[in-house]
Amino acid sequence: MTPTVARVVDRVVEGPGTVTLVIELSDALTAPAPGQFNMLWAYGVGEVPISLCAVPPLTNVILHTIHDVGAVSHALCELRPGDQLGVRGPFGIGWDLTPARGQDVVVMAGGIGLAPLRPVVEAILADREAYGQVAVLLGARTPNDLLFPAETAAWSLSLQVETTVDRSAPGWTGDVGVVTTLLGRIRHNLTDAVAFVCGPEVMMRFGARALLDRGVSAEGIQVSMERNMQCAVTMCGHCQFGELFVCSDGPVFPWARVESMLGVREL
Amino acid sequence: MKSIMETLAAQPIFADIDESTLTLLAGCARHQRIHAGTRLFTEGAPATDFHLIREGRVALGIYTPHAGLVTLETRGPGQIVGWSWLFPPYRWHFDAEALEPLATIQFDGHCIRGKCDSDPVLGYDLMKRFSTLLDADLRSTHLRLLDVYHRAPTS
Ligand SMILES: Cc1cc2nc3c(=O)[nH]c(=O)nc-3n(C[C@H](O)[C@H](O)[C@H](O)COP(=O)(O)OP(=O)(O)OC[C@H]3O[C@@H](n4cnc5c(N)ncnc54)[C@H](O)[C@@H]3O)c2cc1C
Ligand code: FES
Numbered sequence: 001m002t003p004t005v006a007r008v009v010d011r012v013v014e015g016p017g018t019v020t021l022v023i024e025l026s027d028a029l030t031a032p033a034p035g036q037f038n039m040l041w042a043y044g045v046g047e048v049p050i051s052l053c054a055v056p057p058l059t060n061v062i063l064h065t066i067h068d069v070g071a072v073s074h075a076l077c078e079l080r081p082g083d084q085l086g087v088r089g090p091f092g093i094g095w096d097l098t099p100a101r102g103q104d105v106v107v108m109a110g111g112i113g114l115a116p117l118r119p120v121v122e123a124i125l126a127d128r129e130a131y132g133q134v135a136v137l138l139g140a141r142t143p144n145d146l147l148f149p150a151e152t153a154a155w156s157l158s159l160q161v162e163t164t165v166d167r168s169a170p171g172w173t174g175d176v177g178v179v180t181t182l183l184g185r186i187r188h189n190l191t192d193a194v195a196f197v198c199g200p201e202v203m204m205r206f207g208a209r210a211l212l213d214r215g216v217s218a219e220g221i222q223v224s225m226e227r228n229m230q231c232a233v234t235m236c237g238h239c240q241f242g243e244l245f246v247c248s249d250g251p252v253f254p255w256a257r258v259e260s261m262l263g264v265r266e267l
Numbered sequence: 268m269k270s271i272m273e274t275l276a277a278q279p280i281f282a283d284i285d286e287s288t289l290t291l292l293a294g295c296a297r298h299q300r301i302h303a304g305t306r307l308f309t310e311g312a313p314a315t316d317f318h319l320i321r322e323g324r325v326a327l328g329i330y331t332p333h334a335g336l337v338t339l340e341t342r343g344p345g346q347i348v349g350w351s352w353l354f355p356p357y358r359w360h361f362d363a364e365a366l367e368p369l370a371t372i373q374f375d376g377h378c379i380r381g382k383c384d385s386d387p388v389l390g391y392d393l394m395k396r397f398s399t400l401l402d403a404d405l406r407s408t409h410l411r412l413l414d415v416y417h418r419a420p421t422s
Contacts, residue, residue, distance in 0.1 A: 141414070141417055166416065168328075174341075177411070184343065202410070202415045
């Protein structure tokens with residue numbers, strides 16, 4: 001699949017080293033789903049997987065939130081309105097909201113992990129009656145790193161939104177501590193709840209175990225895995241994770257399917 | 268308002284505790300309402316009591332001359348604030364301030380230590396229970412030390 005040429009139409013600085021690009025495609029994406037990703041190509045530098053952080057039904061404008069960690073993500077973060085980039089996608093299997101319908105829901109996001117989970121929350125809000133109690137637990141490094149503050153404030157009008165940071169800063173009166181401690185704030189019983197977890201792998205491991213301790217089943221927990229990718233179509237093997245290909249079997253997996261492999265040091 | 272016994276029995280750390288132990292614990296405890304902004308304890312002061320939070324949040328931190336109270340961690344419902352009553356020299360190592368109006372159960376640490384000393388079986392049981400919370404705090408601190416969200420930006 002060759003990349004199509006796309007154009008940046010807006011650029012929002014979300015926090016230190018994190019930028020949301022609003023990108024205009026020549027054609028609308030074919031039915032993107034929450035949790036899917038595109039391969040974004042910064043010309044002359046390289047191509048990386050980046051999740052869709054909004055899932056527009058019928059428009060050719062897409063949003064990607066990118067954290068600057070290396071050569072390609074840096075080049076993408078440096079793009080300005082009018083600049084061009086290549087886009088391939090959408091790829092992968094995203095979040096499965098079907099088992100969450102009629103159930104209580106926990107969304108647990110750490111750092112940039114909120115980007116792929118934002119469409120999950122928006123899908124729930126668009127059909128609020130279809131879900132039970134919904135708690136959104138957000139963790140970030142510092143208050144400055146909290147993503148989408150306007151959106152998360154709006155979510156808190158109809159969902160339980162709890163936010164914590166690892167390190168406080170002057171003027172911050174919110175919570176300080178790891179995101180898993182926020183589970184204690186959820187008053188309802190989590191036994192039949194469905195949980196969507198995304199963030200650094202260590203955070204997801206601790207998050208999933210804390211959810212299991214609270215009675216959520218391993219099948220009820222979905223996590224989004226990150227592995228280096230090249231082809232995104234099961235050709236190159238770069239993203240292989242045991243018997244799984246993260247690009248096409250995932251990136252979202254039920255915890256029950258990846259738990260044993262996450263504990264293994266070399267796969 | 269629920270009785271102290273009922274509130275304690277509903278806490279995960281006191282799950283399956285026998286009624287006589289709960290009665291002993293409740294004998295060292297009382298309900299408290301605390302205004303937002305109240306300093307619960309101050310670094311260096313004698314550590315005599317501790318709180319089980321029922322409602323509201325508390326900031327644990329260190330006072331610095333330039334930045335005031337620097338929050339190291341916050342505690343909320345179901346969590347305990349203060350461990351220094353348990354270990355010599357029984358002085359607070361941090362400050363604690365109510366971020367919101369609080370409803371707590373306040374325990375007299377000296378009273379609990381006295382009961383544990385005179386009944387080592389009770390003491391061992393309670394120490395095991397408190398240790399699970401200390402262990403959870405320690406794991407959270409380790410996780411934060413890992414600084415998992417930090418992938419140094421290139422710019
Ligand atoms: C399915 C999927 C969705 C993703 N969605 C997003 C997103 O929405 N926003 C976003 O900012 N990033 C996302 N990522 C991560 C992003 O793809 C990587 O940060 C990017 O590939 C890094 O490339 P680079 O050339 O900038 O840095 P590199 O030079 O390749 O790496 C820089 C540093 O980051 C580390 N690193 C690189 N890739 C990863 C990774 N995948 N996981 C953990 N550490 C890594 C490297 O070890 C190195 O220390 C996603 C990854 C996957 C697999
Ligand atoms: S990225 Fe090539 S096989 Fe998955």
